[in-house]
Amino acid sequence: MTVVKMHADEVDTDVLLVSSLVAAQFPKWAGLPVEPVLPWGTDNAVYRLGKDLAVRLPRIASAVGQVEKEHRWLPRLAPHLPLSLPVPLAMGRPAEGYPFEWSVYRWLDGEPATIDRIADPNEAAADLGRFVTALQRIDPTDGPVAGRGVPLSTRDRSTREAIAALGGRIDARAVTTVWEAALDAPAWDGPPVWIHGDLTAGNLLVGDGRLRAVIDFGALGVGDPACDLIVAWNLFSGEARDAFRGALAFDEPTWQRGRGWALSIALIALPYYLETNPVIVEASWRVIDEVLATA
Numbered sequence: 001m002t003v004v005k006m007h008a009d010e011v012d013t014d015v016l017l018v019s020s021l022v023a024a025q026f027p028k029w030a031g032l033p034v035e036p037v038l039p040w041g042t043d044n045a046v047y048r049l050g051k052d053l054a055v056r057l058p059r060i061a062s063a064v065g066q067v068e069k070e071h072r073w074l075p076r077l078a079p080h081l082p083l084s085l086p087v088p089l090a091m092g093r094p095a096e097g098y099p100f101e102w103s104v105y106r107w108l109d110g111e112p113a114t115i116d117r118i119a120d121p122n123e124a125a126a127d128l129g130r131f132v133t134a135l136q137r138i139d140p141t142d143g144p145v146a147g148r149g150v151p152l153s154t155r156d157r158s159t160r161e162a163i164a165a166l167g168g169r170i171d172a173r174a175v176t177t178v179w180e181a182a183l184d185a186p187a188w189d190g191p192p193v194w195i196h197g198d199l200t201a202g203n204l205l206v207g208d209g210r211l212r213a214v215i216d217f218g219a220l221g222v223g224d225p226a227c228d229l230i231v232a233w234n235l236f237s238g239e240a241r242d243a244f245r246g247a248l249a250f251d252e253p254t255w256q257r258g259r260g261w262a263l264s265i266a267l268i269a270l271p272y273y274l275e276t277n278p279v280i281v282e283a284s285w286r287v288i289d290e291v292l293a294t295a
Contacts, residue, residue: 004276004277005276006040006042006059006272006273006276006277007042007059007060009060009061010059010060011058011059011060011098011099011100013045013047013057013059013098015034015035015036015047017096017097017098018034018047018049018055018057020096021055021095021096021098021102022034022049022055022092022104024095024096025090025092025093025095026090026092026104029049029050029053029104032049032050032053033049033050034047034048034049034055035047035048036048037054039202039277039279040059040277041059041216042059042273042277042280043058043059043060043062043063043066043218044056044057044058044059044063044066044216044218045057045059048107049104049107051107052106052107053089053104053105053106053107054086054104054105054106054107054108055092055102055103055104055105056102056103056104056105057098057100057102058100058101058102061099061100063218064100064101066217066218067091067100067101067102067103068091068101069144069217069218069220070086070103070217070218070220071088071091071103073143073144073217073220074086074087074088074217075087075088077135077138077194080134080135080137080138081131081134081135081214082127082130082131082134083127083128083131083211083212083213083214084108084205084212084213084214085213085214085215085217086105086106086108086213086215086216086217087105087106088103088104088105089103089104089105089106090103090104091103091104092104108205108212108213108215109205109207109212110205110206110207110212110213111205111206111207112201112202112203112204112205112206113201113202113204113205113206113211113235114201114206114235115235115236115237115240117206117209118206118209118210118211119208119209119210120209120210121236121239121240121243122239122240122243123210123243124206124210124211124240125236125240125241125243125244125247126243126244126246126247127210127211128199128204128211128231128244128247129243129244129245129246129247129248130247131211131214132196132199132225132228132247132248133247133248133249135193135194135195135196135228136193136194136195136225138194140191140192140193140194140222143192143194143221143222144220144221144222145192145221145222145223146195146197146219146220146221146222146223146227147197147219147221148195148197148198148219148221148227148261149192149195149197149221149222149223149224149225150223150224151187151188151224152182152183152185152226152257152260152261152264153183155264155268156183158264158268159179159263159264159267159268160176160179162267162268162270162271163175163176163179163267165271166267166270166271169270170267170270170288171292174292175263175267175288175291175292177295178259178260178263178291178292178295179260179263179264179267181256181260181295182256182257182259182260182261182263183260185252185253185254185256185257185260186253187224187253188223188224188225188226188254188257192222192223192224193222193223193225194220194221194222195219195220195221195222195223195224195225195227195228196214196217196219196220196228197217197218197219197220197221197227197228198216198218198219199214199227199228199230199231199234200230200231200234200235200283201231201234201235201283202216202279202283203215203216204231204235224254224257225250225254226250226254226255226257226258226260226261227258227261228258229248229250229254229255229257229258229259229261229262230258230261230262230265230287231244232244232245232258232259232262233259233262233263233287233290233291233294234262234266234283234286234287234290237290241294259291259294259295262287262290262291263287263288263291265284265287266283266284266285266287266288266291267284267288269281269284270284270285
C-alpha cells in the first residue's frame with residue numbers, strides 16, 4: 001500500500017511497526033492480525049488489531065498531546081453521553097524507531113457517517129444535538145482549553161490566506177462576505193463548555209442506519225461551543241440541519257460563528273490537502289457550497 005504523506009514532518013507507520021510495538025509492549029495482544037483503517041486521519045494513523053482492538057499512532061508531533069488527553073478525559077465524559085465514545089485500554093511508549101506515545105482502544109463497530117448510510121437524517125440530527133447538549137452540561141472544571149474554542153477572529157489571517165491561495169478555484173467575494181459576517185457576530189459571553197472540536201462526518205459512526213458513536217477527541221477541550229456546529233454544514237442539510245439546530249439551545253450569534261468555523265476549516269483544508277487527501281478536499285468543497293447556499 002502506498003501512503004501519501006500529508007505533512008512535511010510526518011513520521012512513517014506501517015503494519016510491521018504496529019505489530020512490533022504491540023508485541024514488545026503488550027504481549028497479551030501479540031500475534032493478532034493488523035490492518036490499516038482507511039481513509040487515514042490527518043493527525044493519527046489507525047490500525048485494526050484483531051477483531052476487538054484499534055491502535056492509534058500520532059503522525060505528527062503536534063498530535064502527541066491527544067494521547068494523554070483522551071486517556072484522561074474520555075473515561076470521565078463517557079458515562080454522561082448518549083452515544084458511544086472510544087475506550088482507551090493502554091498507552092504505548094516510543095520504541096522501534098517510532099518517536100511518540102500511542103494508544104490501544106476498544107474497536108467500535110460502525111461506518112463513517114454519510115447521509116445515504118443514515119435511515120432518518122432528522123432523527124440522526126436530533127440525536128447528535130442531544131449529544132452536544134449533554135457534552136456541554138458536563139462540569140468543565142480543569143478541562144483543557146479547546147484550540148477551536150477560541151474567538152473566531154484568531155483564524156482571520158489564515159482564512160484570508162487560504163482564500164487567496166485558492167485563487168480562481170473559488171468565488172472569493174462570496175466566501176469573504178460570509179466570513180466577514182461571521183466575524184461580526186457577537187463573541188461568546190457565557191462560561192466555557194466542553195466541545196468535541198471536530199464534529200465532522202468522518203468522526204461519527206453509523207450502524208443499522210443510526211448514529212452509534214462519536215470518535216477522535218483530539219480537539220477536545222472547553223471554550224466557545226460554536227465550533228461544534230460545523231456538522232450542520234459538513235453532514236446535514238435542509239430539514240436535518242433544522243432538526244440539529246432545534247435540538248440545541250444556541251442563539252443566532254453562536255449559529256453565525258458556527259457557520260464561520262465550518263467555512264474557515266474548509267477553506268484552510270483545501271489548499272493544504274489539495275494534492276494529498278481527496279476525501280477532505282471533496283468534503284471541504286461540499287461544506288463551502290452548503291455555507292454559501294444558507295448564508
